[in-house]
Amino acid sequence: MTKNELQKFDNFQANNQNRQLDFKQSNLNDLFNQFIVFIDASPNTIRTYRTSLKQ
Incomplete structure (x- = not known):
């Protein structure tokens, strides 16, 4: 992982540490x-993921 990816992951964990998944x-x-x-x-990846999840 690059330094930027690690920082994003750390931020993601910090923001979601006390939140439970609610579906x-x-x-x-x-x-x-x-x-x-x-x-x-x-943008193409986002569109593909969104379409796949809707199915």
Whole structure:
């Protein structure tokens, strides 16, 4: 992992340390967006993931 990826992971963990996963629709969108930011996805990847998850 690069230093930038490690920093993103640390920030992600710190932001979610006290939160439990809640699989309500509104929270699923939030979790998806956090994941996309974490992996630094391209627009095509985001579109593919979104389409796959809807199926």
